[in-house]
Amino acid sequence: MSLLTVGSVAFDAIETPFGKTDKIIGGAGTYIAFASSYFQPSQNIVSVVGEDFPKEMIAKLESRGVNVEGLQVKEGEKTFFWSGKYHNDMNTRDTLVTELNVLEHFDPIIPASYQGAEYVLLGNLSPQVQSTVIERLTERPKLVAMDTMNFWMDIAMDDLKKTLTMVDVLIINDEEARQLSGEYSLVRAARVIRDMGPKYLIIKKGEHGALLFHGDKIFSAPALPLEEVFDPTGAGDTFAGGFMGYIASTDDYSFENMKRAIIAGSALASFCVEKFGTEKLENLTKEEVDARIEEFVRLTNFDMVHTVG
């Protein structure tokens, strides 16, 4: 089914306890596009880059089934740049540099050929841009999911609250859920946030997995215990991309299928952190992804019926 993804395509410079990169390709939209492509063979992307963005990377996205008609290339302007440094625990980081560049006045133009999208994933961007995308869609998609972050809660809470009334699924991390709701307990936070609009809430807990809330149901997905987290950048975007790619490819947004989609997203996220940036995500095989999903099944599977054996 048709999938529209929206998110930044950017440069990152990353420092972790394991090493340091120069400018490499990053951005929520990039991670989302690569991740969803493992389930959904085609997607339409809306984003913006400057003239400094490498053509080969755009070609690489196209080779993964990404239609780049909606990827604006701004002549004479520079691509969004983010630089950050992770602490030793790899769960917290400091932002060193944020240069908005082309993102500062990003007008998310939806090409006519993109209209009719059934599934839409809005990566982390200003909530005003996110709501503009939804308003420009001529038909209401079957399911709209969005990511956001604490930054927007600090400076654009009203815009964010408006956007939340327009989406079906919100995907955020535990600290963001606490900030958005003002509740420490994630169960209470989930109730408050779902009252803001999204019928489905996914709370990402990093190395501790993810929770899906809907109605009075909760699903708890584990993260794969990893020997080493090399670079967490993009893991959340990868999770969201894998989730939505799975939903779109199966054309099923039931609660049962969302559980599978969360496992699919978690599997891709577990690859993402194994190398710097998108490196690991660019060249996985279907067999590797399937084997990783199977690891999640083995990791969590139990049957309470005891048969003395």
Added chain:
Amino acid sequence: MSLLTVGSVAFDAIETPFGKTDKIIGGAGTYIAFASSYFQPSQNIVSVVGEDFPKEMIAKLESRGVNVEGLQVKEGEKTFFWSGKYHNDMNTRDTLVTELNVLEHFDPIIPASYQGAEYVLLGNLSPQVQSTVIERLTERPKLVAMDTMNFWMDIAMDDLKKTLTMVDVLIINDEEARQLSGEYSLVRAARVIRDMGPKYLIIKKGEHGALLFHGDKIFSAPALPLEEVFDPTGAGDTFAGGFMGYIASTDDYSFENMKRAIIAGSALASFCVEKFGTEKLENLTKEEVDARIEEFVRLTNFDMVHTVG
């Protein structure tokens, strides 16, 4: 099957963001005994209290199938007392008072009628006391599990390492696993710790659930997302007691059954935190426990086979 539990029976005074208690009944052995009693109808306890310990509490333990022949009551001495204050996150706490009292020279005497125990759970106590218990058993049990804490790693690492060579299952939390192994990654920590002796390692992660490591297998169990954690005291002991009670009652220590036992222990721990001290644990019904276990099944259950519906 026969179960021997060893652990402190004590007084606690607890302060949380929700309130404060006077001296109430606590101690690892108490939580373990109550928890395991929901699966295993009889158990033999080895512990020590002072003459100040209330007889009614001993009667209450007996009413839950706990044989108190091995519970020494020291005339003219005082029961172990611990006091602590939880921070707002409920995950960290400060110890305010520790009065060892009868625990200072605790000699864990095993009554003759206790010999032949098939399952043994050594609650958190000095590793020297723990190893003495094992040495005093005339037959090797089928399975010996133990808990410990960072305190013993700080002051009695050699004793602890000796005790670790004598047990099958170690149950500790994530921070303790990191301290014991010197590794931040729990996967690496698990490898280092299992090289110290225990073939099975359970790492408790509080509100994030627990991990079981054995051979090249890992099982990840969730914690139940709770509206409110009222008092976390004893949750780890309750988990261990429920785990071992389940194992003993089913007489099956296969990896598959350990998964079930972890869910059983997690279910009881989720009750424990709902009230101060052992209050909630003292009077559960089998139906309540079964229903809670069923909640864990619903919380984690997924089936990757997608059938378009």
